[in-house]
Amino acid sequence: MSRSWRAVLRRGSGLPAPVWGLATTAALATAGCLADPYTLSTWTRILSLGLLALSVAVLAGTAGLPSLGQVAPYAVGAYTTAILARHGITAGPVQLAAAAAAAAVFCLPIGIAVSRTRGITFLMATLAVGELTAVAAGQWTTVTGGTDGLAGIPATQPWWGTAPILEDQAVYGYAVAVAVAVTAVLWWTLRTPAGLLLQGCRDDETRMRASGHPVARYLVAAYVGAGAIAGIGGALLVTGQRYVSPGDVGFEVSALVLLAVTIGGGRSLGGALAAVALVALVRDWAAATVPGRGPLLLGALFIAAVYVHPKGMVGLGRRRRQHPPVEVEVPSS
Amino acid sequence: MGPLNALDAYLIPVIDGVAYGLLLFTLAAPLTLVFGAGGVLNLAHGSLYALGAYAAALISDGSWTSLALAAAAGTFAGAAGGGLLSAALMPVTGRGHLAQALLTFGVALVAGAALVLAFGPDNLRPTVPAGLDTTVSLAGHRYPAYRLAFIAIAAALAAGGWLVLARSRAGARLRAMVDDPHMLACLGTNPRTVLAAVLTVGGALAGLTGVLGAPIIGPGPGTADTVLLLSLVIVVVGGLGSVGGAVAAAVGVGQVQSLGVVLAPTWTPYLLFAAMALALLVRRQPLPTGGHA
Amino acid sequence: MTQTSRPQLSARGLTRRYGAFLAVDDVDLDLAAGDRHALIGPNGAGKSTLLNLLAGTIRPTAGQVVLAGRDITRLRPARRARLGIGRTFQTPAVLESLTALDNLVVAAWRHTGTHTAWRPARRRTLTARGLHRLDEVGLGDHAHTPARELSHGQRRLLEIAGALSADPAVLLLDEPAAGLAEHDLTLLLDALRRLPAQTAVLLVEHNQDVVTTLAHTVTVLHHGRVLATGTPHAIHTHPAVAEVYLGTPHGTG
Numbered sequence: 001m002s003r004s005w006r007a008v009l010r011r012g013s014g015l016p017a018p019v020w021g022l023a024t025t026a027a028l029a030t031a032g033c034l035a036d037p038y039t040l041s042t043w044t045r046i047l048s049l050g051l052l053a054l055s056v057a058v059l060a061g062t063a064g065l066p067s068l069g070q071v072a073p074y075a076v077g078a079y080t081t082a083i084l085a086r087h088g089i090t091a092g093p094v095q096l097a098a099a100a101a102a103a104a105v106f107c108l109p110i111g112i113a114v115s116r117t118r119g120i121t122f123l124m125a126t127l128a129v130g131e132l133t134a135v136a137a138g139q140w141t142t143v144t145g146g147t148d149g150l151a152g153i154p155a156t157q158p159w160w161g162t163a164p165i166l167e168d169q170a171v172y173g174y175a176v177a178v179a180v181a182v183t184a185v186l187w188w189t190l191r192t193p194a195g196l197l198l199q200g201c202r203d204d205e206t207r208m209r210a211s212g213h214p215v216a217r218y219l220v221a222a223y224v225g226a227g228a229i230a231g232i233g234g235a236l237l238v239t240g241q242r243y244v245s246p247g248d249v250g251f252e253v254s255a256l257v258l259l260a261v262t263i264g265g266g267r268s269l270g271g272a273l274a275a276v277a278l279v280a281l282v283r284d285w286a287a288a289t290v291p292g293r294g295p296l297l298l299g300a301l302f303i304a305a306v307y308v309h310p311k312g313m314v315g316l317g318r319r320r321r322q323h324p325p326v327e328v329e330v331p332s333s
Numbered sequence: 334m335g336p337l338n339a340l341d342a343y344l345i346p347v348i349d350g351v352a353y354g355l356l357l358f359t360l361a362a363p364l365t366l367v368f369g370a371g372g373v374l375n376l377a378h379g380s381l382y383a384l385g386a387y388a389a390a391l392i393s394d395g396s397w398t399s400l401a402l403a404a405a406a407g408t409f410a411g412a413a414g415g416g417l418l419s420a421a422l423m424p425v426t427g428r429g430h431l432a433q434a435l436l437t438f439g440v441a442l443v444a445g446a447a448l449v450l451a452f453g454p455d456n457l458r459p460t461v462p463a464g465l466d467t468t469v470s471l472a473g474h475r476y477p478a479y480r481l482a483f484i485a486i487a488a489a490l491a492a493g494g495w496l497v498l499a500r501s502r503a504g505a506r507l508r509a510m511v512d513d514p515h516m517l518a519c520l521g522t523n524p525r526t527v528l529a530a531v532l533t534v535g536g537a538l539a540g541l542t543g544v545l546g547a548p549i550i551g552p553g554p555g556t557a558d559t560v561l562l563l564s565l566v567i568v569v570v571g572g573l574g575s576v577g578g579a580v581a582a583a584v585g586v587g588q589v590q591s592l593g594v595v596l597a598p599t600w601t602p603y604l605l606f607a608a609m610a611l612a613l614l615v616r617r618q619p620l621p622t623g624g625h626a
Numbered sequence: 627m628t629q630t631s632r633p634q635l636s637a638r639g640l641t642r643r644y645g646a647f648l649a650v651d652d653v654d655l656d657l658a659a660g661d662r663h664a665l666i667g668p669n670g671a672g673k674s675t676l677l678n679l680l681a682g683t684i685r686p687t688a689g690q691v692v693l694a695g696r697d698i699t700r701l702r703p704a705r706r707a708r709l710g711i712g713r714t715f716q717t718p719a720v721l722e723s724l725t726a727l728d729n730l731v732v733a734a735w736r737h738t739g740t741h742t743a744w745r746p747a748r749r750r751t752l753t754a755r756g757l758h759r760l761d762e763v764g765l766g767d768h769a770h771t772p773a774r775e776l777s778h779g780q781r782r783l784l785e786i787a788g789a790l791s792a793d794p795a796v797l798l799l800d801e802p803a804a805g806l807a808e809h810d811l812t813l814l815l816d817a818l819r820r821l822p823a824q825t826a827v828l829l830v831e832h833n834q835d836v837v838t839t840l841a842h843t844v845t846v847l848h849h850g851r852v853l854a855t856g857t858p859h860a861i862h863t864h865p866a867v868a869e870v871y872l873g874t875p876h877g878t879g
Contacts, residue, residue: 066431068434068438109610110606110610112614113609113610113613113614114613116613116614117613119430120368120372120374120430120434120573121569121573121613123374123430123431123434124374124565124568124569125565125569125609125613127376127562127565128562128565128566128569128605128609129606129609131558131562131565132562132566132602132605132606133602135562135602136602136603139598139599139601139602140599141599142599192745192746193731193735193745193748193749196724196728196731196732197732197735199721199723199724200721200724200732202723203720203721203722203723203724204719204720204721204722206683206703206715206719207715207719207720207721207785208704208721208732209683209702209703209704209707210681210683210703210704210707210712210713210715210719211707211732211733211735211736211788211792212704212705212707212708212735212736212737212792213704213732213735213736214704215704251558255438255442258435258438262435292449292450293446293450294446295442295445295446295449296442296443296446296447296450298442298446299439299440299441299442299443299444299445299446300439300443301439302435302436302438302439302442302443303421303436303439303440303443305435305439306425306432306435306436306439307424307425307436
C-alpha cells in the first residue's frame with residue numbers, strides 16, 4: 001500500500017493505487033478467514049489505531065501540520081460511540097457518522113486557534129490538547145465514567161436492522177470495511193484539487209497567500225477533516241473492544257501512533273498504516289515476553305527512529321522555504 | 334453566605350494555587366527559555382522534575398540534613414539529565430523542531446518507564462522535615478507549614494532567577510539570544526554552548542523544584558506527564574520565550590488547578606483549553622512573511 | 627498616454643517604521659492601467675519593503691493603499707490577491723513538491739471567476755491554460771517536473787507564469803531578472819512584453835537593461851523616500867540621482 005500512495009504523489013508510476021488498495025483489502029479479508037479470534041481482535045485494534053495514524057499522517061504529510069494531539073478527536077469519537085451505544089443506538093453507520101461529526105465539531109474551534117501557530121507553538125498546543133482531553137476523560141465522571149471508563153457497551157449492528165456483531169471475526173470484518181472505506185475516500189480526496197491546495201500550503205504558504213488562497217481556512221479544514229478520520233478510528237476502537245477508558249486515549253497511544261508515523265513517514269499514508277501494525281505488534285509481543293517493559297521499548301524505538309530515520313515525519317516539521325519570522329503585525333490570512 | 338465568608342472559604346485553595354503557580358513557574362521558565370534560546374521543545378522536562386521528586390522520596394527521611402542531601406542530589410540529577418539531553422540533541426541539530434521534539438519525547442518515554450521500573454508503579458509520599466510537618470494558623474484556618482515554606486523558597490528561586498536573567502552578563506546573553514539568535518552568533522557566542530548551558534541549568538532547576546515540590550505534586554508514574562502538560566499550557570498561554578508571560582500564566586494555571594478543583598472539578602481541563610485558545614486567538618502570531626528584503 | 631486614466635493602485639503617505647528606522651518614509655505612488663513603472667534605488671532604499679506594503683505582506687505604520695478606488699490598507703495579502711494584485715518574490719517562490727503545471731493550476735485557482743463550476747472541470751480548464759502558458763515561458767517540456775528540480779531561472783519563470791495566470795490588474799515584480807542567465811532573461815522579457823496592455827506593472831529591478839527595455843516611468847527611492855520620478859531618460863540625467871548612485875556598482879550610465 002505504501003507504493004500505492006507514493007504513486008499518487010508521483011503520478012503515473014507503478015501500479016495504479018486502486019490495484020494496491022484492492023490487493024491489501026483482499027489480503028486483510030483472507031487473514032480474517034484464517035486467523036484465530038485473539039489475533040483478529042488485535043488486528044481490529046490495529047485498524048482503529050491505523051485510522052488515527054492516517055489522521056496524523058495526512059495532517060503532517062500533506063498539510064504540513066505535525067499535530068502531536070490527534071488522540072483528542074480519537075477520544076471524542078470513541079466516547080461518542082460508547083455513549084450512543086449505551087443509549088441503544090447501535091447502528092454502525094449512525095455511530096460512525098456521529099463519531100466523525102463530534103470529532104469534527106470538537107476540532108473546529110481548536111483548529112481555528114492552533115492553525116494560527118506554526119513550529120514549536122503548534123507542537124506544544126496540540127500536545128496539550130491531546131493530554132487535556134485524556135485528563136478530561138478521566139475527570140468528567142458523569143459522562144465518561146471517569147478513570148473506570150465505560151464498560152458493557154452493546155455490540156454494534158453493521159447496518160440498520162441487522163443482528164449485532166458479536167464474534168471477533170465479524171467485528172474484524174466490520175473494521176476492515178470501515179478502514180478501507182475511509183482510506184479510499186481520503187485517497188480520492190487527496191487526488192482532487194483539495195490535495196494540491198494543501199500541499200501548496202505545506203510547501204510555501206506565503207506564495208499561496210500571494211496567489212489569493214485563504215491559507216488559514218484550508219488548514220482549519222484539514223484539521224477538522226483529519227479530526228473526523230481520527231473520530232472514526234475511535235468509533236472502531238469501541239466497536240472492537242466494547243469498552244473505553246482514559247488509558248485508551250492516553251499518552252502511550254499518542255506515542256505509539258507518533259512513532260508509527262515517524263517510521264512510516266508522513267507523506268506515505270500506506271507506510272504509516274503498515275508502521276502502526278508493526279509497532280503495535282512489537283509492543284504486544286514485548287508485553288507478552290517481557291512484561292512491564294513495553295513503554296521502555298516504545299521509548300527506545302522512538303529515539304532510534306529519530307536518529308536512524310532522517311526522512312519520514314521527522315523531516316516534515318521544517319517548512320521548505322524559511323521566511324524570516326519577523327513582522328509581528330502580519331496577520332494570518 | 335456573605336461575600337466575606339465565601340472569600341474565607343476559598344482562602345486555602347487560593348494559597349494552594351499560589352504554591353502550585355510558583356512550582357509551575359520554576360518549571361515553565363526554563364522550558365520557555367530553552368525554546369527561546371535554542372529553538373528546542375524539551376518534552377523530557379517533566380521527567381527531570383520527576384527525577385527530583387523521586388530523589389526527595391528516597392533520601393529525605395524527615396531530617397534537615399537529608400532534605401539538603403536530597404536537594405543536592407535532585408539538582409545534580411536534573412543538571413546531568415539536562416546535559417545528557419543537550420548531548421543527545423547534537424546529532425539532530427538542524428533537522429527541524431519536530432525531530433528534536435520527538436527525540437525528547439522518546440527520552441521522556443524511556444525515563445518514565447525507567448523510573449517506574451526503579452521505584453514501582455505507586456505514588457510515593459516523601460517525608461517532610463519534622464519542623465515543617467505541622468500546620469500553622471492562617472486567618473483562622475490550619476495550613477501546612479511546608480507549603481508556606483515552599484511558597485517562600487520558590488518565590489526566592491523565581492526572584493533569583495529573574496535577577497540573574499535581568500542583571501548578569503550570562504542573563505544578558507541569553508536574552509539577546511532569545512531576541513535574535515543570529516545576532517548573538519555574530520558576537521561570537523556559540524548558540525550550541527548557550528543551548529547546552531540553558532538545558533543544564535534548566536534541568537538543575539527542574540530537579541531542585543522536584544525535590545522541594547515533591548510534597549505538593551508527588552513522585553509517581555503520571556508526575557512527569559502532569560507537570561509537563563501544565564508547563565506547556567503555561568508556555569503557550571504566556572507566549573514562547575516570554576518569562577513575564579510565563580509568570581502571569583503560571584499564577585492563572587495554579588489557581589485553575591486549585592480553586593477550579595474546589596469550584597468545578599469537571600471543568601478544569603476545559604478552563605485550560607479555553608485559556609490556551611484565547612491566548613492563541615488574541616495574541617498576534619508571528620507567521621512567516623514574504624519579506625526577503 | 628497612460629497617465630490619463632484613473633490610477634489602478636495608489637499609495638498615499640505610505641510609511642513603515644522599524645523602531646527608530648524608517649524603511650519607507652511618506653511615499654506617494656500612482657500606478658495607472660498599462661503603466662510599466664520601475665522602482666530603483668541603492669540597497670536598503672526600501673524598495674522591497676514598499677512592494678510588501680503594497681502586496682499586504684507588511685502592514686504600514688502610516689498611510690493608505692487604494693486599489694481601483696477602494697481602500698485596501700487593512701486587507702490581508704490573500705484578499706488583495708483576489709482583488710487583482712499579483713506578485714513575485716525576490717527569491718523565486720514556487721511550490722516545490724508540485725509539478726510546474728500544478729503550480730500554475732494552484733496559482734490561477736482563485737482567479738478563474740468560475741467558483742461555482744464543477745471542480746474537476748475547473749481543473750481541466752486550468753490545466754489546458756497552464757500548459758499553454760508554460761510553453762510561452764519555455765517550460766513546456768517541464769510541465770510534469772516537480773518544481774524543486776527546476777533551475778533558478780526556470781523557477782523564476784514559473785513564478786512569473788503563475789502570477790500572470792491570475793490575470794492580475796496590478797503586477798508587482800521583485801527583481802525578476804536577478805540571477806537569470808542570458809537565455810532565461812530573453813524568455814522573461816518576452817513574457818513581460820506579452821502582458822495585456824491594460825495590466826499595471828511595478829517592477830523593482832537592478833538590471834539597467836531590463837529597466838530601460840520595459841519601463842515607461844522610473845521612480846528612485848533613497849532612504850525610504852522618493853528621490854525622483856520621471857521617464858527613464860529624465861532619471862538618467864537627473865543630478866540628484868547621479869549623486870546617490872555615485873560610486874555604487876549600478877551607476878546611472
